[in-house]
Amino acid sequence: MRTARTALGASALALTLLGTAACGPDNSSADSAVTAAAGAAAGSNLGLPANLDDLKKWKFEDWEKWAKDYALPAAAKGFWTLDKLLKAKPREPIAPPAPPTAAPGQPTQPPAQPGGPTQPGAPTAPTTAPTGKPPAGQPTQPGHPTPPPAAPKPSGTQQPASQAPAQPPAQPAQPSQPSQAPAQPAQPADNGNDPLPRTVNAQPLPHPYTKPGVHGKLFADEPGSGADAAAGLNHYQCSATVVADPAHPGRSNLVWTAGHCVHQGKGGKYYSNISFIPAFNSTGALSGGKRAEEAQYAPFGVWSATQAVTSPQWKAEGGDGGSPATHYDFAVIRVQPADGAKSLEETVGGALPVWFNAPRDQLSVTEYGYPAAPPFDGMELNRCESGRPTRLSYDPARPPMLTIGCTMTGGSSGGGWLAVKDGKPALVSNVSVGKHTGDPKFQAGPYLDDVAAGAYDFISRKG
Structure with a gap:
């Protein structure tokens, strides 16, 4: 049933x-x-x-034919002043949707939290505040995650629903009995959910950030009116990552982030003045409450978005309240060269390939982002070495989300998740959902399937 x-x-x-x-x-x-x-x-x-x-x-x-609103007006030159950047509110990862209740006339299901209980026996990471140095054994280069560990898959991890083994076929009928129908494949009992991963503390990268400067901050203005808009307080900040452009190899101007960082979702619009600052505050010029000139905190310039595409699912049903749309909460934007000549990829020293339909059991995820809600202040690029992701599902009809333990907060939305493919880092997801209170603290991102690949191909070929 x-x-x-x-x-x-x-x-x-x-x-x-x-x-x-x-x-x-x-x-x-x-x-x-x-x-x-x-x-x-x-x-x-x-x-x-x-x-x-x-x-x-x-x-x-x-x-x-469908993505008719992909073209965006670029932000005016100099729009994002330091004061606006500092006032920008952190865009929160979407809260996990509440467990549904049973329909009338149906038995009530146990109200388990999405993802199931904490894995039995899983150690709880210490909850001390992040330090200024990455832990021993972690890479210091942004954009270079640790290769997947050789350890076997944890026993508490459930097999993906798409790979669940079928029940053994029915035993052959006795000669004196009529033939029996073959047994049907077993339905996964977990609805695509694994136990939640253990908490992993985010660690700030040391200054200065070295090339390639593919990780950065995304700023945008939310559409609408009201007191915040009138006071110029509708500024928001997210995280984002430079990705390769298949149609323009070596000269990409594409940036990957979350859908909720650039579009309001159901019934809404794209944000305005969307701009990307790669390697934001690389030198630490703004750290500790200091102020600095743009050339110091934006070493590669401020790049305005001129095109954007997100998933049909996000545009049709997405929103701040949380819904199955988070399974497709991603977006790709195109920015215009800051000086009209060099591409973003040439300027920052590289761009990451995107790994679609990645085998889950081959992934060891490293998340990058600029968390800006307490206890963070949005000035530091942080990293979570989170390892093998588990599954989290709010709709069994859609590919389960990737889930990792990480203490990053609001502002990390859209931050890139990297894994090693053929010895090099590749983007496999972005921050969508987040739980930042209690324990375990975790984040979830969309599994990038053929829908994501289609949106990526579209925006690549439109440039």
Whole structure:
């Protein structure tokens, strides 16, 4: 029998993937009544396919028809003054959605927290404040995670739902008995969830940050009005990472971050004045409450975004309250060269490839970001050497999120998760969900599948 969570996930998926059963985003006349009604619930995101598999098959032309608002006005030169940067509020990772309740007439499911209980026997990391030096044995170069450990997979980690073994086939019927139907594959009992990982303390990188300066801070203004907007206080900050551009090798101007750092989600709009500062405060010029000139805290300049794309799921159902949209909470932006000549990749000294559909059991994750909510102040690039990610799911119909232990707080949203592929670092996710109180403290990021690859290919080819 389906659980309440499965039923909730199925209904959320039906709401998100609105339009037709065809692979492209065009609507037929037979679909017009359905998509018109659904469009009111999902803003202007009409024309989405009926299921996730069809969305994964979208080609460039399909993304182009759907992503009509990818072009963004660049921030005016000099818009992000130091005062605005310092006033920018940390964009919080999204709080984990509350466990669903059973539908009327169905038995109530145990109200376990998403991800299950803490792994039995897992050690709890000390909760001391981060120090100024990385722990012994950790790399000092930003963007170079530790290779995966050779230790075997923890016994408490559940096998991914997509790889769950089938039940043994039914025993052959006796000659005097009629044939029995073959046994059906077993449904995973965990709905795609593992025990939560142990807490890992974030550690600041020592100054100055060395090349490649691929990690940085993202600043943006939230749309809307009100007292904050009138007072110029609608400034927000996130984290982001320079990624390679397949259509422009060696000359990338692409940056990867979270969807909730650049778009409001369901019924909302893209933020304005989106700008990226790679290797922010590399020299430590702003550390300890000091003030400095732009050339000191932005050694590679301030780069304004001119294009952006996020997932259809995030735009159709995302929001601050937490929902299954976090499974696809990612975004890719294109920035314009600060001097009109050198690309971002050439300027910072490199760009990271993106590893789509990465084998989960081969990942050892290192997270980078600029946490800005207490006890952090947003001035330091931090790192969590979190190791093998576990699974976390809010909708069994979607790939489980990657989950790691990390004490980073608001402002780390969108920060890049790196793993080693073929001996080199590659981006495998970004900060989306976060739990920063109690124990364990953890963060979760989207598993980058063919939907993410399609958005990435689209923005690459639009440049």
